[in-house]
Amino acid sequence: MALNITASRPDPALLDLPWELPLETWPEEYLAALPRGISRHVVRFVKLSGRVLAVKEIKADIAAREYQMLRVLNKIEVPCVQPFGVVSGRVDVDGNPLDACLITQHLQFSLPYRALFSQSLREGTSTRLIDALAVLLVRLHLSGFWWGDVSLSNTLFRRDAGAFAAYLVDAETGELHQSLTDGQREHDLDIAxxxxxxExxxxxxxxxxxxxxxxxxxxxxxxxxYxxxxxxxxxxxxxxxxxxxxxxxxxxxxNELGFDVGELAISTDFDGTTIQIQPKVVDAGHHSRRLLRLTGLDVEENQARRLLxxxxxxxxGTDRQNDDEEIVAHDWLARIYEPITRTVPRDMAAKLEPAELFHEVLEHRWYMSERAGHDVPIEDAIRDYVATVLPNKPDEARVVGVDTVEMPVVAMFDDR
Incomplete structure (x- = not known):
């Protein structure tokens, strides 16, 4: 059998990986130390050409279908991992066939839910994760996607200004339709x-x-x-x-919920006494798109709201309400945001992504000001934050530590 590689961005270095070995036996030299979620399949993170990829061992037809599904979901801008490729036609050293591998890009600064609960988290973490998953499920259903296996295990979470943003990881059972029936949506909710x-x-x-x-x-x-x-x-x-x-x-x-309205259906009664409206086109990312347009920063929705x-x-504060918004945004970026985020020493840069760091500095500044009884300059806040708070945080760009597959598993629901 000939090795067959399908990739969205072909990388010759893929040929250097030990495809002739079962994924669970790959040598440590190829692997990245990242926390893994619970999966019914063998999953490993590998280092390749300066990036980290997630490799899942799975049947060839399922791998090809999920790869194409993830490509479609990325095109319609649904929050999910980015597909990288499929490797099929694998055989071991004795010529015995091996399952194919689906390759996706590791979502930087994201964590599986079990890794989050292995840390010291503030009260209400579970409900905030549920809220993030509810938003993701609504976005999927608005796009006509029926998941079929909704769970915390099949989701990755990124911090989003005190909340979380959820990303679909496993599209293996998913189906894409023009629109979903109430029964299909309720079925997904029951599964969830x-x-x-x-879990x-x-x-x-x-x-x-x-x-x-x-x-x-x-x-x-x-x-x-939901x-x-x-x-x-x-x-x-x-x-x-x-x-x-x-x-x-x-x-x-x-808009406050983070959605843009592209169209409204407005109709009146025959006698013209009442009006009824209904959103027709609804897109997520209202604040993140506004921030991207003004500053070029591409961040999560709640982060964008906080930065705005x-x-x-x-x-x-600079009495520039009548100035052009884009000019003011450029000045804010150059004088406030970038100097603050660049203050972090290089050896701690992987602990939080810049937008989340800026949000935490604003929170830290508020508490410092409350204690001091007057406004504390943000420059003082970032220095104190870097000295007293940031060193104690884990590196969330590439978290090394707890491998969540080794955490105790009791209920049957984690066998997925």
Whole structure:
């Protein structure tokens, strides 16, 4: 059998990897020390040409299908890992066939949920993860994607200004449709609720879940949060003709949730007494797109919201409300954001991505100002943060430490 490599960005270095060995026996020299989530397949992180790739051993037809599905999801800008390639036609040294491998790019600064719970996290982490997963599931369903295996295990999480942003990792069971029926959406929600309950029970049994957290009640939150967000994004709203301001109010609510409205369907009754509206095109990333347009910074949605708030404060503090917004944003970037993020010593640069670091410095500055009883300059805040807070944080660009597959697993739900 001939080795067959399909890759979105072909790299000759792929040929140097030991494809003739089962993935679970690959030598340490090829591997990157990163925490792995629970998976029904063998997964390894490998170092290749200065990047880190995730390699999953899987049947050839499933690998090819998932690779194509991830490519489509990336094209429609759904939060998911980026596919890198598929390697099939593998045989061992004795000529026996081996499963194919799906290769994806490691999502920098992301962690599986079990690695997050291996750290010291503040109260409410489980509910914030559920909220992030609910937003991801709504975005997938709005795009017509039925997941079929919704779980914390099949998701990666990145910190997002005090919250989390969720990314789909495993699209193996997914299907893409023009639109989803209510039954398909409810099926995904049922799967999510059962899987999450099992995952949280495993954490509870291992002593990793926050005290006082009920696994079943927390898993039910995915249904509540999903339904609230879905209704806000797609629900029909009816009001009297004199209340036209409510159209703008609806758009502002959607913007606050981080979604842009590309079109509204507005209709009136026969007698013209009432109006009803319904969003027709809804895209996520309202704040991140605005920040990208103004500054070129490509960050998570909550991070963008926080950075924009600081930009607005800078604009007001310098009395430049009447100046061109893009010029003010350029000055803020050059005078505030970049000097602060570049203050971090090189040996600690991998602990947090720059936007999350800036958010934490703003938080740190607020607490310092509260203690001092007056505003503390952000330059003082970053120096104190680097000296007292940042050294104690793990390196989230490439976390070395707990391999989550070695954490205790009790319930049957983690056998995936």
């Amino acid at each position: 609720r059962v899987n999450i309950a099992g 949280l029970m495993d954490l509870e049994a291992g002593g990793f879940l926050e005290a006082g957290t009920d696994a079943v009640d927390t898993s039910n939150r995915i249904v509540t949060r 339904t609230e967000l879905w209704d806000e994004l797609t629900g029909l709203e009816r009001f009297e003709r004199g209340d036209r301001w409510r159209v703008d109010e609806r758009i502002r609510r959607l 708030n600081d930009l607005d404060s800078y604009r007001a």
